Amino acid sequence: xRSWKFIVPAALILAATAAQSQQAPLSAAESDPVRxxxxxxxxxxxxxxxxxxxxxxxxxxxxxWSFAHFREILPTxxxxxxxxxxxxxxxxxxxxIAKLTITWPGQTQPVNWVDAFDASYADAILVLxxxxxxxxxxxxxxxxxxxxxxxxxxKSLYGTLAETLIAEGKIDERRxxxxxxxxxxxxxxxxVTVRQLLDMTTSLDFNEDTDEGTKKFGAFMLGTGFxxxxxxxxGPATAFGALTTVRKVDDHGKRFDYQSVDxxxxxxxxxxxxxxxxxxxxxxxxxxxxxxxxDADIVVDANGQPIxxxxxxxxxxxxxxxxxxxRLGGRxxxxxxxxxxxxxxxxxxxxxxxxxxxxxxxxxxxxWSYRSQWWVRHNANGAYMAIGAYGQAIYVDPKAEMVxxxxxxxxxxxxxxxxxxxxxxxxxxxxxxxxxR
Amino acid sequence: xRSWKFIVPAALILAATAAQSQQAPLSAAESDPVRxxxxxxxxxxxxxxxxxxxxxxxxxxxxxWSFAHFREILPTxxxxxxxxxxxxxxxxxxxxIAKLTITWPGQTQPVNWVDAFDASYADAILVLxxxxxxxxxxxxxxxxxxxxxxxxxxKSLYGTLAETLIAEGKIDERRxxxxxxxxxxxxxxxxVTVRQLLDMTTSLDFNEDTDEGTKKFGAFMLGTGFxxxxxxxxGPATAFGALTTVRKVDDHGKRFDYQSVDxxxxxxxxxxxxxxxxxxxxxxxxxxxxxxxxDADIVVDANGQPIxxxxxxxxxxxxxxxxxxxRLGGRxxxxxxxxxxxxxxxxxxxxxxxxxxxxxxxxxxxxWSYRSQWWVRHNANGAYMAIGAYGQAIYVDPKAEMVxxxxxxxxxxxxxxxxxxxxxxxxxxxxxxxxxR
Numbered sequence: 001x002r003s004w005k006f007i008v009p010a011a012l013i014l015a016a017t018a019a020q021s022q023q024a025p026l027s028a029a030e031s032d033p034v035r036x037x038x039x040x041x042x043x044x045x046x047x048x049x050x051x052x053x054x055x056x057x058x059x060x061x062x063x064x065w066s067f068a069h070f071r072e073i074l075p076t077x078x079x080x081x082x083x084x085x086x087x088x089x090x091x092x093x094x095x096x097i098a099k100l101t102i103t104w105p106g107q108t109q110p111v112n113w114v115d116a117f118d119a120s121y122a123d124a125i126l127v128l129x130x131x132x133x134x135x136x137x138x139x140x141x142x143x144x145x146x147x148x149x150x151x152x153x154x155k156s157l158y159g160t161l162a163e164t165l166i167a168e169g170k171i172d173e174r175r176x177x178x179x180x181x182x183x184x185x186x187x188x189x190x191x192v193t194v195r196q197l198l199d200m201t202t203s204l205d206f207n208e209d210t211d212e213g214t215k216k217f218g219a220f221m222l223g224t225g226f227x228x229x230x231x232x233x234x235g236p237a238t239a240f241g242a243l244t245t246v247r248k249v250d251d252h253g254k255r256f257d258y259q260s261v262d263x264x265x266x267x268x269x270x271x272x273x274x275x276x277x278x279x280x281x282x283x284x285x286x287x288x289x290x291x292x293x294x295d296a297d298i299v300v301d302a303n304g305q306p307i308x309x310x311x312x313x314x315x316x317x318x319x320x321x322x323x324x325x326x327r328l329g330g331r332x333x334x335x336x337x338x339x340x341x342x343x344x345x346x347x348x349x350x351x352x353x354x355x356x357x358x359x360x361x362x363x364x365x366x367x368w369s370y371r372s373q374w375w376v377r378h379n380a381n382g383a384y385m386a387i388g389a390y391g392q393a394i395y396v397d398p399k400a401e402m403v404x405x406x407x408x409x410x411x412x413x414x415x416x417x418x419x420x421x422x423x424x425x426x427x428x429x430x431x432x433x434x435x436x437r
Numbered sequence: 438x439r440s441w442k443f444i445v446p447a448a449l450i451l452a453a454t455a456a457q458s459q460q461a462p463l464s465a466a467e468s469d470p471v472r473x474x475x476x477x478x479x480x481x482x483x484x485x486x487x488x489x490x491x492x493x494x495x496x497x498x499x500x501x502w503s504f505a506h507f508r509e510i511l512p513t514x515x516x517x518x519x520x521x522x523x524x525x526x527x528x529x530x531x532x533x534i535a536k537l538t539i540t541w542p543g544q545t546q547p548v549n550w551v552d553a554f555d556a557s558y559a560d561a562i563l564v565l566x567x568x569x570x571x572x573x574x575x576x577x578x579x580x581x582x583x584x585x586x587x588x589x590x591x592k593s594l595y596g597t598l599a600e601t602l603i604a605e606g607k608i609d610e611r612r613x614x615x616x617x618x619x620x621x622x623x624x625x626x627x628x629v630t631v632r633q634l635l636d637m638t639t640s641l642d643f644n645e646d647t648d649e650g651t652k653k654f655g656a657f658m659l660g661t662g663f664x665x666x667x668x669x670x671x672g673p674a675t676a677f678g679a680l681t682t683v684r685k686v687d688d689h690g691k692r693f694d695y696q697s698v699d700x701x702x703x704x705x706x707x708x709x710x711x712x713x714x715x716x717x718x719x720x721x722x723x724x725x726x727x728x729x730x731x732d733a734d735i736v737v738d739a740n741g742q743p744i745x746x747x748x749x750x751x752x753x754x755x756x757x758x759x760x761x762x763x764r765l766g767g768r769x770x771x772x773x774x775x776x777x778x779x780x781x782x783x784x785x786x787x788x789x790x791x792x793x794x795x796x797x798x799x800x801x802x803x804x805w806s807y808r809s810q811w812w813v814r815h816n817a818n819g820a821y822m823a824i825g826a827y828g829q830a831i832y833v834d835p836k837a838e839m840v841x842x843x844x845x846x847x848x849x850x851x852x853x854x855x856x857x858x859x860x861x862x863x864x865x866x867x868x869x870x871x872x873x874r
Contacts, residue, residue: 039741042708042709043705043742051740069514071512071514071515072512072741073512074512075508075509075510076509076512077508145517183480240480277476295732303481303486304487305480305481
């Protein structure tokens with residue numbers, strides 16, 4: 001299956017896994033970062049180092065360490081948790097949840113859902129039911145207090161934040177990018193509306209669903225500094241510089257196209273209207289209000305711009321708190337954190353017709369939509385998801401009163417590849433949690 | 438006066454301040470980072486950017502912003518505060534403390550001590566008396582929740598940590614570096630003892646008190662990645678690589694020589710004996726036990742090695758908690774955090790004869806000593822200090838039951854230059870606090 005939404009350019013992955021090209025990649029157990037000995041020893045032996053500048057830090061198998069240590073390889077800004085108390089996440093562990101089985105498409109033998117996740121390089125999994133932890137597990141170098149990169153899950157926080165500012169009248173969803181950011185007036189974003197950014201219905205020469213788009217995405221990531229730059233690199237040195245090079249292809253609004261740069265522009269509009277950098281707004285409006293246990297981290301570029309499309313790292317429980325806040329219609333930790341109507345809007349979903357017209361064939365997401373930086377499943381349970389490369393996920397199931405959060409770090413960046421397993425697991429979880437006990 | 442212990446190489450400072458060479462540098466008020474508009478605007482105008490790669494981020498006046506945003510310009514590791522409650526620092530503000538005056542040497546007109554500190558580019562000041570805050574002030578971009586780089590104050594935390602491990606028998610102060618780190622066997626550190634590292638009585642071609650030493654220091658900082666590397670840089674790419682290039686000059690143990698590389702090796706020995714990176718040990722033994730409000734940050738090099746000689750950022754109040762723990766003989770926050778005997782040893786000081794033989798003429802520190810990475814004043818009050826470039830300071834005065842913490846970011850890295858003002862202020866503070874009220 002074609003890889004999709006690589007967070008590491010294909011060339012880097014291929015180089016890092018060249019030795020494995022004749023054989024299957026290391027299994028999850030074989031690639032356990034503790035077993036691999038990454039960053040152990042004083043001084044650390046060269047073959048145990050995870051070094052950003054070597055270009056393999058973000059590639060498998062070193063990503064099993066780096067995804068849990070992002071702030072140690074790139075500059076980051078703090079997304080403050082504020083000074084309030086931690087919101088409780090009571091433990092109500094259920095052995096029956098841990099023992100649930102799923103059956104893979106085309107298979108007949110059921111397997112334990114946790115084993116399936118683990119075999120697919122899960123770093124951590126948490127399931128909340130009615131706000132209580134019914135299942136929680138950490139693998140490798142992860143633990144309750146360690147942040148893990150969320151990649152494009154970051155988008156869903158920014159989308160929720162932008163919707164909040166729209167509800168307050170601080171941002172007008174009908175206005176165009178150029179009206180907020182004249183500096184992008186010659187780019188393809190100029191006549192894009194805020195709503196189009198939110199729902200990713202732009203038409204830009206940055207289609208991540210094509211090989212050419214993957215190249216553009218890689219170039220953009222070099223600009224942000226998220227990827228190590230090759231010697232003699234002369235491309236854009238900042239996220240903003242890279243954004244100015246994006247060109248328009250067709251009229252905007254005609255179809256859904258997953259384009260990470262949309263979120264980056266959204267982050268800039270948030271900063272512009274609020275008069276401060278977007279991570280500070282994210283802290284003030286969301287992160288400092290959900291009772292997070294830990295500050296979150298967000299990667300910043302050379303100009304100090306937080307990378308809204310995928311730079312956020314946080315702990316498993318703190319991402320779960322954010323998901324639980326969404327499940328509860330924005331009311332959590334004793335306060336209305338975001339307006340109920342925007343959560344209802346996200347849950348209701350976006351334009352399924354525009355989604356169906358996407359250039360990429362989302363064969364595992366038929367009938368879905370994308371709304372305000374969330375993936376909406378349009379199933380009977382009203383589920384919606386934040387999804388990040390390599391399998392990061394926050395799954396909110398309102399009917400089952402469930403939130404599932406998963407961190408992963410495997411050899412493949414595509415999240416579509418993991419959909420069958422993910423959907424089998426969340427469906428089994430939801431069904432069990434909906435049963436009377 | 439000759440600058441000393443630059444944290445930024447002289448060349449960078451000169452380049453950054455060339456425009457000011459014909460005139461006095463901007464005053465503290467003129468260089469206020471909010472007034473300067475650093476990092477404001479979306480997109481931030483080029484002349485308002487603080488960019489590590491431009492080489493001026495650490496130089497005045499941009500250092501007034503960067504010293505409070507170190508994690509945004511360099512990769513850092515988290516020094517976890519753990520999960521325990523915050524230790525209280527009760528407010529007992531005293532107007533008389535705020536109004537104290539000092540008289541500069543050679544002057545007759547007394548000035549307010551806070552005004553004097555502010556005029557010398559103070560970013561924040563805190564005074565504790567018997568564990569209560571009697572004075573607290575934040576300038577510019579600083580606030581109670583923002584970490585500030587401590588530079589060489591980091592050394593005092595590492596020295597205290599190393600002494601703790603010595604007391605536990607995990608490190609032997611008589612053993613040599615090569616016995617812990619064979620990889621440094623061909624360097625000048627090979628036959629240095631742990632005690633010599635702690636008290637900086639090594640003799641290396643790295644004397645920060647000479648022009649040649651300043652160059653070596655700058656080269657070391659390029660190796661750590663703490664300084665931006667010029668195009669075509671071919672020197673060491675890591676702290677460890679830089680350490681292997683340091684050569685011995687004379688027998689060790691003959692005199693005090695302030696050599697930051699000693700602390701870097703000390704950090705490696707801590708990591709080696711504990712089997713984990715040194716910032717994790719710092720968290721486990723100290724930072725997670727003092728009831729810190731915030732995680733601290735420590736700069737890591739390209740190999741993930743925390744920079745023990747000067748990489749720690751923390752909030753004003755958290756540095757004060759560490760100082761208060763020392764003042765109380767290691768017993769703080771309801772527990773004995775470090776053994777009382779090591780605090781007593783630091784307070785008693787090092788070898789004043791070896792200190793007097795230093796190549797640098799410490800004319801503002803006559804009669805002092807250096808013990809376990811602390812500066813010991815040997816005054817009637819038994820005071821000792823953690824000191825970092827540009828004026829960072831933790832001053833512990835046992836007799837006055839006082840701890841003072843100060844952050845600064847001025848045009849000059851030398852802390853010796855600030856000694857007369859600092860000593861006048863702490864002496865006035867101590868005298869007032871010792872008076873019965």
